[in-house]
Amino acid sequence: MKMHRWVLCASLFACVHANAAGDPLPSWNEGPAKQAILAFVKETTDQAGPRFVPPAERIATFDQDGTLWVEHPIYSQVVYCLDRVPALVKAKPELAQLEPFKTVMSGNREAMAKLSMDDLFKVLAATLTGMPVDEFDSEVEKWLAAAKDPRWKRPYTELGYQPMQELLRYLRSKGYKTYIVTGGGQDFVRVYAERVYGIPPEQVVGTAGGTTYGYAKDGKPFLTKEPKLLLNDDKAGKPEGIHLMIGRRPVAAFGNSTGDQQMLEYTKAGAGARLSMLVLHDDAKREYAYGPAQGLPDSKVGTFTQALHDQAMKQGWTVISMRNDWKRIFAFEP
């Protein structure tokens, strides 16, 4: 009975809280993006309306890097991997003279920026696999507690976008199950997703490798992370990953780059009410500006092409302008 009473209290509290708050999206300026969200939620939760979506089918998927938090100048997971190289070389000194580890150890930022994708994958494989799952989790925890973004001088976990945090909470308050569907590492993001976004590990879909079940000397079973790719959760891999891990087509999907195109198409192609939205980074002052859509500077990280922008316009997706649609970007802003 304790449990039921708890649910009851939580419900009452949620009612009171929602009433007191008034606007569920206070960090959004009035405009087409906010309107699109409010209209979508209204029609999909109106039981008497023609576009009602039963609670069980209310699945909303969010890309992470560049959609929920900052991805420039480089994905934070890549920073983690580079930061792990010294510990790796300490454990395996033979790597110190081998590329790309030698370059990373040099600390020469310019040389590091020139590393090829192949080199980068070598660093990722070496720092993300080969250890027990629990050991990896605690290494990531330790790093998150210490590492800081160079521009804001704050932990990466504080660089979530406040308007998206409000959107996640708003959707959940309306019965939506919110998922992260990221090209980043599933195990990496699961370490902090609950704390940062209120999204539990089982609702994080990401690029995933295999694990191997084995036994420690004391007989205790454990899982080891293997360098065997099971899901490359980017581009076409996003709808494929959604099918594998969720098994339902989302009703709403949010992204910010060409890596999210297929997830947004797949979502929008379902019957009934659908919401597909793209965050456009057009605010160099408060965050970053990159495209190359809409004449913004080109970028290797989080590319948003003009072709993607055109497709969004043609298929009725909504583009969120950081500059115009977001009143405030970070929770730590005054």
Next chain:
Amino acid sequence: MKMHRWVLCASLFACVHANAAGDPLPSWNEGPAKQAILAFVKETTDQAGPRFVPPAERIATFDQDGTLWVEHPIYSQVVYCLDRVPALVKAKPELAQLEPFKTVMSGNREAMAKLSMDDLFKVLAATLTGMPVDEFDSEVEKWLAAAKDPRWKRPYTELGYQPMQELLRYLRSKGYKTYIVTGGGQDFVRVYAERVYGIPPEQVVGTAGGTTYGYAKDGKPFLTKEPKLLLNDDKAGKPEGIHLMIGRRPVAAFGNSTGDQQMLEYTKAGAGARLSMLVLHDDAKREYAYGPAQGLPDSKVGTFTQALHDQAMKQGWTVISMRNDWKRIFAFEP
């Protein structure tokens, strides 16, 4: 606000309902199995107790075949695959003269029973892959509506064990998230898991293949099922699949065969209160009897060895005797 009021009503209803019902496990006889469940739930939901488990971590995993529903004389998914062969041969007439399809088409049950595992895999691959995801789902739906188990002359979806249905509902009423973790096909089980067990597709983990994202002639995106194995969700594959799909170690796990050993070990090896249970099929009269544990007849389907029984005793797992612990096996019994 509608949503909040709905949650509120549901909570009130749940309270009333639980009170009216009294015993949450009426199809279980009083005994050590029922006691183990009630004691586990009590201690993990007692907020003041030392073994309290926060609601977010209440993950319970269930094998399906032989644990939640009948698996003898053969897994129902295998019956589905064999039943699909005529349609397959009609679409590809060249298969009619090729083994193992020729033997299946002959309808000779004795010859079919002698097919090797390799042959069976050929039938499975041919009938479970190569089609769009939506087409597969509707084929399974159609089959489920028409097919009947030869012994009970009822749809397979009515062959769920009533005591396990009560257990699933009881755990959920106490804040547990119930998952199926099956060696069967993830896509196959997802078609009916919500209807049969109240378990949504996103909480079904099973043997899973890849899909490929593509576009139909009208430009609509769709996913095709590919003969590429991503997860063999049996034995060590079960904890590996749990890590991939859930990302948390279960607190409770339920199985019935050697294929579940690793899932139960992995669950039990976690800290705090843990519940690992095995269903022993020792009731030839009301269902089936097979082991070979405890002197029961040997079986290729759902093997429960004496070594597994010994491990269960040694590690404090609970063995559920169908004959002694279950007052009633099926909902349709008088």
